[in-house]
Amino acid sequence: MAYADVYAGWKANPEAFWMEQSKSIDWHSAPTHALNATRAPFYEWYTDSMVNTCWNAVDRHVEAGRGAQIAIIHDSPVTRTKHSITYAELRNRVASLAGALRAKGVEKGDRVLIYMPMVPEALEAMLACARLGAVHSVVFGGFAASELAVRIDDCKPKAIIAASCGVEPSRVIHYKPLLDGAIDMATHKPDFCVIFQREQEVAKLIEGRDVSWHGFQYGVEPADCVPVPGNHPAYILYTSGTTGAPKGVVRATAGHLVALNWTMKNVYNVDTGDVFWAASDVGWVVGHSYICYGPLIAGCTTIVFEGKPVGTPDAGTFWRVIAEHKVKSFFTAPTALRAIKRDDPQGKLVADYNLSNLKTLYLAGERADPDTINWAMTALKIPVIDHWWQTETGWAIAANPMGIEALPVKIGSPSVPMPGYDVQVLDEGGHPAPPGTLGAIAVKLPLPPGTLPTLWNAEDRFEKSYLTTYPGYYETGDAGYIDDDGYLYIMARTDDVINVAGHRLSTGAMEEVLASHPDVAECAVIGVADQLKGQSPLGFLCLNAGTTKSDADVIAECVKLMRARIGPVADFKRALVIQRLPKTRSGKILRSTMVKIADSAPFKAPATIEDPAALDEIRTALQTLGLANGTA
Ligand code: COA
Ligand code: AMP
Numbered sequence: 001m002a003y004a005d006v007y008a009g010w011k012a013n014p015e016a017f018w019m020e021q022s023k024s025i026d027w028h029s030a031p032t033h034a035l036n037a038t039r040a041p042f043y044e045w046y047t048d049s050m051v052n053t054c055w056n057a058v059d060r061h062v063e064a065g066r067g068a069q070i071a072i073i074h075d076s077p078v079t080r081t082k083h084s085i086t087y088a089e090l091r092n093r094v095a096s097l098a099g100a101l102r103a104k105g106v107e108k109g110d111r112v113l114i115y116m117p118m119v120p121e122a123l124e125a126m127l128a129c130a131r132l133g134a135v136h137s138v139v140f141g142g143f144a145a146s147e148l149a150v151r152i153d154d155c156k157p158k159a160i161i162a163a164s165c166g167v168e169p170s171r172v173i174h175y176k177p178l179l180d181g182a183i184d185m186a187t188h189k190p191d192f193c194v195i196f197q198r199e200q201e202v203a204k205l206i207e208g209r210d211v212s213w214h215g216f217q218y219g220v221e222p223a224d225c226v227p228v229p230g231n232h233p234a235y236i237l238y239t240s241g242t243t244g245a246p247k248g249v250v251r252a253t254a255g256h257l258v259a260l261n262w263t264m265k266n267v268y269n270v271d272t273g274d275v276f277w278a279a280s281d282v283g284w285v286v287g288h289s290y291i292c293y294g295p296l297i298a299g300c301t302t303i304v305f306e307g308k309p310v311g312t313p314d315a316g317t318f319w320r321v322i323a324e325h326k327v328k329s330f331f332t333a334p335t336a337l338r339a340i341k342r343d344d345p346q347g348k349l350v351a352d353y354n355l356s357n358l359k360t361l362y363l364a365g366e367r368a369d370p371d372t373i374n375w376a377m378t379a380l381k382i383p384v385i386d387h388w389w390q391t392e393t394g395w396a397i398a399a400n401p402m403g404i405e406a407l408p409v410k411i412g413s414p415s416v417p418m419p420g421y422d423v424q425v426l427d428e429g430g431h432p433a434p435p436g437t438l439g440a441i442a443v444k445l446p447l448p449p450g451t452l453p454t455l456w457n458a459e460d461r462f463e464k465s466y467l468t469t470y471p472g473y474y475e476t477g478d479a480g481y482i483d484d485d486g487y488l489y490i491m492a493r494t495d496d497v498i499n500v501a502g503h504r505l506s507t508g509a510m511e512e513v514l515a516s517h518p519d520v521a522e523c524a525v526i527g528v529a530d531q532l533k534g535q536s537p538l539g540f541l542c543l544n545a546g547t548t549k550s551d552a553d554v555i556a557e558c559v560k561l562m563r564a565r566i567g568p569v570a571d572f573k574r575a576l577v578i579q580r581l582p583k584t585r586s587g588k589i590l591r592s593t594m595v596k597i598a599d600s601a602p603f604k605a606p607a608t609i610e611d612p613a614a615l616d617e618i619r620t621a622l623q624t625l626g627l628a629n630g631t632a
Contacts, residue, residue: 001404002404002405003401003404003405003407003416006266006401006404006419007416007417007418007419009419010419010420011419011422014034014035014420014448015033015034015035017419017420018034018035018045018258018420018448018449019031019033019034021258021259021261021262021449022034022046022049022254022258024258024261024262025051025056025254025257025258025261026051026055026056026060027049027050027051028049028050028051028052028227029049029050029227030049031046031047031048031049031230031254032048033046033048034046034449035446036048036231037446040445040446041445041446041463041467041472042453042454042459043445043446043447043453044230044231044252044255044453045230045231045252045254045255045258045448045449045450046230046231046254046255046258046449047229047230047231047254048229048230049229049230049254050227050228050229050230051227051228051230051253051254051257052130052131052133052225052226052227052228053127053130053234053253053256053257053293053297054094054098054127054128054130054131054225055131055225056257056261056297057127057130057292057293057296057297058071058087058090058091058094058127058296059091059225061087061272061296061299062087062088062091064299066087066272066273066299067086067087067088067091068086068087068088069086069087069273069299069301070084070085070086070087070301071085071086071087071089071090071296071301071302072084072085072090072120072123072301072302072303072304073275073301073302073303073304073325074119074120074304074306075303075304075305075306075307075321075324075325076118076119076167076305076306076307077306077307077312077313077317078167078168078169078306078307078308078312079167079199079200079306085120087299090124090127092222093124094124094127094128094131095131095222095223095224096217096220096222097124097125097128097217098128098129098131098132098222098223099217099220099221099222099223100194100216100217100220101128101129101132101134101159101194101223102132102223103220103221104159104191104192104211104216105158105191106129106132106134106158106159107132107133107134108132108133108134108226108228108232109133109134109135109232110132110134110135110157110158110159111134111135111136111137111155111156111157111158111236112125112129112134112135112136112137112157112158112159112160112161113136113137113138113139113148113151113152113155113157113159113160113161113190114126114129114136114137114138114139114160114161114162114282115138115139115141115148115160115161115162115163115175115178115179116138116141116161116162116163116166116175116196116282117141117163117165117166117167117173117175117306118166118281118282118304118305118306119163119196119198119304119306120304121163121196121213122138122163122282122304123282123291123292123296123302123304125161125194126138126235126282126288126292126293127292127296128223129235130234131223131224131225131226132223132226133226133227133228133232134158135155135233135234135235135236136234136235136236137151137155137157137235137236137237137238137248138235138237138282138283138287138288139151139238139283140281140283140284140569141166141173141175141281141283142283142503142567142568142569143283143566143567143569144178144563144564144565144566144567144568145177145178145179145181145182145185146182146185146564146565146566147246147565147566147567148178148179148182149181149182149183149185149186150245150246151238151246151248152182152183152186152188152190153186153187153188154238154245154246154248154456154457155236155248155456156188157188157190158190158191159190159191159192159193159194160179160183160190160192160193160194161193161194161196161213162175162176162179162193162194162195162196163175163195163196163198164176164195164196164197164198164200164201164202164203165198165200165201165203167198167200167306169307169308169311169312172200172201174201174203175203176195176201176203176204179193180206190209192209192210192211193206193209193210193211194210194211194212194213194216195210195211195212195213196213197212197213197214228253229253230252230253230254230255231252231253231254231453232252232253233250233251233252233253233456234251234252234253234256235250235251235288236248236249236250236251236456237249237251237285237288237391239285239390239391239392239504240497240504240505240506240509241465241495241497241506241508242495242496242497242506242508243506243508243509243512244506244508244509244512244513246506246509247455247458247461247465248455248456248457248458249285249391249392249452249455249456250452250453250454250455250456251288251394251450251452252453254449255448255449255450255451256293256394256449256450257297258449258450259394259395259420259448259449259450259451260289260293260294260297260298260394260395260450261294261297261298263294263395263396263418264276264294264295264297264298264300265298265403266401266403266404267362267387267395267396267399267401267402267403267418268290268294268329268331268360268362268402268403269328269329269359269360269402269403270295270298270300270328270329270403271298271300272298272299272300273299273300273301274300274301274328274329275300275301275302275303275325275326275327275328275357276290276294276295276298276300276301276302276303276327276328276329276331277302277303277305277321277322277325277327277329277330277331278290278291278295278302278303278330278331278332279305279309279318279330279331279332279333279336280331280332280333280365280502282304284365284391284503285389285390285391285394286331286333286364286365288394289394289395290331291303291304294395301325303321303325303327305321308339309332309336309337309339309340310339310340310342310343314343314349315339315340315343315344315349316344316349316350316352316353318330318332318336318340319349319350319352319353319355320352320353322353322355322357322358323353323354323355323357326357327357327358328357328358328359328360329358329359329360329362330358330360330361330362331361331362331363331364332361332362332363333363333364333365333366333501333502334363334365334366334367334368334369334372334502334534335365335366335501335502335532335533335534336502337363337372337375337376338369338372338531338532339532341372341375342532347375347378347379347380350379350380355380358380358382359382359383360382360383360384360385360402361376361380361382361383361384361385362385362386362387363376363384363385363386363387364386364387364388364389364396364414365499365502366499366501366502366534366535367490367499367534368384368386368414370411370412373386373411374411383400383402383406383409384409385399385400385402385409385415386400386413386414386415387399387400387414387415388414388478388488388490390476390477391504392451392452392466393447393450393451393452394450394451394452395418395450395451396414396418397417397418397421397423397443397476398414398415398416398417398418398421398423398488399414399415399416399418400414400415400416401416401418410483410485410487412489413483413487413488413489414488414490415487415488416486416487416488417486417488418448419448420447420448420449421443421447421448422443422444423441423442423443423444423482423488424441424442424443424444424473425437425438425439425440425441425442425480425481425482426439426440426441426442426470426473427439430469430470430471430473433481435481435482435483435484436481436482436483436484437481438479438480438481438491439479439480439481440469440470440475440476440478440479440494441476441478441479441480441488441490442470442473442474442475442476443473443474443476444472444473444474445467445472445473445474447474451474475494477493477494477495477497478490478491478492478493478494479491479492479493479494480492496508496591498526498527498535498537499527499534499535500527500530500533500534500535500536500537500570500571501532501533501534501571502534503569503571505537505566505569505570507524507525507526507527507537507591509566510525510537510539510562510566510570510572511523511524511525513558513561513562513565513566514539514541514558514561514562514575516561516565517541517554517557517558517561518544519543519544519547519549519554519557520541520542520543520544520554520558521542521543521544521545522541522542522581523539523540523541523542523581524539524540524581524589524591524594525537525538525539525540525572526538526540526591526594526595526598527595528595528598528599528627529598529599533571536571536573536574537570537571537572537574538574538575538576538598538625538627539555539558539572539574539575539576540575540576540578540581540594540618540621541554541555541558541575541576541577541578542577542578542579542580542581543577551577554577555575555576555577558572558575559572559573559574559575574625576621576622576624576625577621578617578618578621579617580611580614580617581614582594582609582610582611582614582615582618583609583610583611583614584606584608584609584610585608585609585610586608590605590606590609590615593605593606593615594618597615597618597619597622597628598622598627598628599627600627600628600629
C-alpha cells in the first residue's frame with residue numbers, strides 16, 4: 001500500500017485503523033474500542049483495555065523463543081567498555097529489580113524518579129517501573145540540583161533510582177551530591193533512594209534512606225508484570241515551556257505501546273531482530289521512545305551509547321558503532337552530524353568502516369539544515385530522513401514513512417503527516433491557511449494514540465498551553481507552511497522555547513535565573529543562530545543603578561548562576577550589559593526583533609516601539625560578539 005492510501009484509510013476510519021494496529025500488542029484484556037471521547041477535549045485511547053508495557057517490551061519476546069537474542073548493547077567509549085544483554089537476561093534483571101522495588105513498597109501508580117546516565121541499568125529501571133505499573137520520571141543528567149528538586153516536588157516520587165556518576169569526556173559528573181542537594185531543596189522527600197554504584201565513583205550512601213542497587217535485590221521474589229488500564233500513565237517526562245516551571249508531559253500506557261510499535265516498521269522500517277540505534281539520551285523523549293521502548297516493543301536490539309559524536313575518541317565513532325553492531329536504522333540530531341562534519345569535512349572516516357547494514361539515517365530534535373543533510377547523503381550514500389515531533393507527541397507528527405513507501409525527499413521538509421495527525425497551518429484568525437502560507441502549525445483533535453493526554457497535575461495548564469488558542473486543535477508551538485504536495489516545512493517556534501544542540505530550553509526559565517541576580521534590574525534571553533548547535537542562548541542585562549561590580553564580573557556571575565540553577569545543559573556562556581531593553585510602548589520586550597538583529601536578518605522596527613534608539617544600542621552591543629553584521 002502507498003502512503004497516500006494508508007493516510008486516507010486512517011482518515012476515513014480512524015477507529016478501525018487504530019483497532020487494527022492494536023492487534024500487534026499482547027493484551028491482558030483487549031480493548032473493545034480505540035478512542036474514548038467522553039471527556040473531550042481530554043481524549044483517551046484504549047481505555048477499557050488491560051495491558052503491561054514491560055510484558056510487551058521484554059517478556060513476550062522471551063516467551064516467543066527469542067530469549068537468546070540481544071536486547072541491549074551498551075557501547076561506552078567514555079569508559080572503554082562494551083557489553084550485551086539478551087532478552088532472557090533482561091527479563092530476569094528487570095523482574096528482580098521490580099521485585100526489590102515492590103518489597104520496599106513501590107506499587108502501581110507510585111512515581112519513581114530516575115536520574116541516570118547512558119547505562120543499560122537506566123532502561124532496566126524504566127522497565128522495572130513499567131512491570132509494576134509504577135510511573136517513572138527520568139531526569140536528564142545535565143540538569144542542576146534545583147531543576148531536579150522542582151521535578152521531585154511536582155511528581156512526588158516514592159523512590160529515586162540514581163547512578164553514582166555520569167561520565168562526560170572531560171570529567172566525571174558526580175550525580176550523588178546533585179541528588180542529595182535536590183532532596184534537601186525539595187519539600188517532598190522520597191521514602192528511599194536506590195544508588196547504582198559505578199566503577200568510576202562509589203558514592204557515599206545515606207543510612208536509612210539510600211540502598212545499593214546490587215545489595216537491595218538479594219533474596220527478593222522477582223515480580224511478575226502487573227496489568228494496568230489502557231489510560232494508566234506509563235511515565236511523566238518534563239519539558240521546557242514558556243515559564244520556569246517545566247511541563248510534566250504524561251504518556252498513557254496503551255496508546256504508547258500501539259503507536260511506537262506502528263512506527264518501528266512503518267517509519268523506521270525495522271523488523272524484529274534488526275538493530276536500531278538512536279544516539280540520544282534516556283533523559284529526552286527520543287531516549288524514551290527510541291532507545292528504550294520502541295525498539296524493545298518491536299523485538300529489536302537497541303544500542304545504549306555513552307559517548308559523543310566527536311572526541312570519543314574521534315569523528316568516526318558513530319560509524320564504528322554502526323559497523324560493529326550492524327545497525328540498520330540510525331537516528332540522531334543534526335547537531336551531532338554538524339559536529340562530525342566540522343572535524344571530518346570530507347567524511348573520510350566513513351571509509352574506515354563497513355556500513356553495509358545501514359539503510360537509513362533519521363534526523364530530528366531540531367531543524368535539519370540542507371548543508372548537513374547533503375553532507376550526510378554524500379558521505380553515507382543512503383537516504384537521510386528528516387522527521388518532526390515533540391516530547392508531547394512521543395512519535396513523529398511528520399516523516400517520510402520508509403516502511404510504507406520511500407517518498408521523494410524534499411530537503412528542508414520533514415515530509416508528510418503520519419496517520420493520526422491531521423496537520424493544519426492556521427492564520428491569525430485560526431482558519432486554515434492556503435498552501436505556501438506561513439502560519440501556526442496545529443493538529444486537529446483528537447491527537448493519535450501515544451501522544452500526551454494531559455500534563456501531570458496540571459489539566460488547566462494543559463488546556464491553556466495547547467488547546468485554547470485554536471479551539472478544536474492542538475497548538476504545536478511551531479510555525480511553518482505546507483506546500484502544494486502536502487509536505488510540511490517547520491520554520492520557527494511561536495513561543496520562548498529555543499533549541500540548543502537538539503535540547504529544548506526555555507528562555508523564560510533562563511530569564512528567571514538572571515533576574516534573581518542582585519545586580520540585575522531587567523533582562524532578556526534570546527536564542528541566536530549557532531553554526532554547530534543550531535541556536536545558542538544569549539543574555540541581555542540591565543544593571544541596577546549604583547552597582548559597584550564591573551560588567552564582566554556580573555556576566556561571569558550570571559553564567560555561573562545559570563550553570564548552578566539550570567545546569568550545564570543550558571549552555572549559557574554569553575551575556576551583554578546594556579542600558580535599556582528595546583520594548584513596545586506597552587512594555588513588551590522585542591525579543592524576536594533582537595533575534596533578527598543578532599542573526600543579521602532583515603527586520604523592521606515595530607510601529608509601537610518605545611524608543612527606536614534602543615535597537616541601535618543592541619546592535620552595537622551584539623557587534624562586540626561578532627554578531628549583527630550587515631543588518632538591514
Ligand atoms: N550529564 C551532565 N552534563 C552533561 C550531560 C549529561 N548527560 N550532557 C551534556 N552535559 C554538559 C556537557 O559536558 C557540557 O558541559 P560544559 O559546558 O562543561 O562543556 C554542557 O552540558 C553542554 O553539553 P553539549 O550540548 O553536549 O555540548 P558539547 O559542547 O559538550 O558537545 C555536541 C557538542 C554537538 C557534541 C553535543 O551537543 C551533541 O552530541 N549533541 C547532540 C545532542 C543530541 O543528540 N540531542 C538529541 C536530543 S533528541
Ligand atoms: P522536544 O520536545 O525536545 O523534542 O522538542 C520539540 C521541538 O523541537 C519541536 O517543537 C520543534 O520546534 C523542534 N523540532 C523537532 N524536530 C524538528 C524537525 N525535524 N525540524 C524542525 N524542528 C524540529
